[in-house]
Amino acid sequence: MSATEFEVDAEPVGWDAVADLPPSAKxxxxxxxxxxxxxQSQLADETMLPPRTVRYALTRLEDVDAVDSRFSFTDARKRVYSLAVE
Structure with a gap:
């Protein structure tokens, strides 16, 4: 058998990885x-999801490297999230 006969199960990336996540993460x-x-609080307001659900969704998105998070310059107690996939 040659190496080309085997399919490698690669982890999905980008929007393909997001497609496998729960609806709240999408x-x-x-x-x-x-x-x-x-x-996080702005996301809760925009999505109308409970804060706990937003936290869970962000954790799942971070697991597949779909979001980036940084500390807020205006309030160091908060984190600011942005999308990392195109």
Whole structure:
């Protein structure tokens, strides 16, 4: 057998990785697609999801490298999230 006969199961990346996530994570990703950067509370307001659900969605998105997070320059207690996929 040659090496080309075996298929490698690669991890999905980009929007393909997001497609396998729960609906709340997809919604957060879509909101971030239309907004440059948002805090967790702003995401909760925009999506109308409970803060706990937004936290879970962000964790799942971070697991597949679909979002970037940084500390807010205006309030160091908050993190600002942006979409990392195209």
């Amino acid at each position: 919604l957060v990703a879509k909101v971030l697609e239309y907004n440059d950067r948002l805090t």
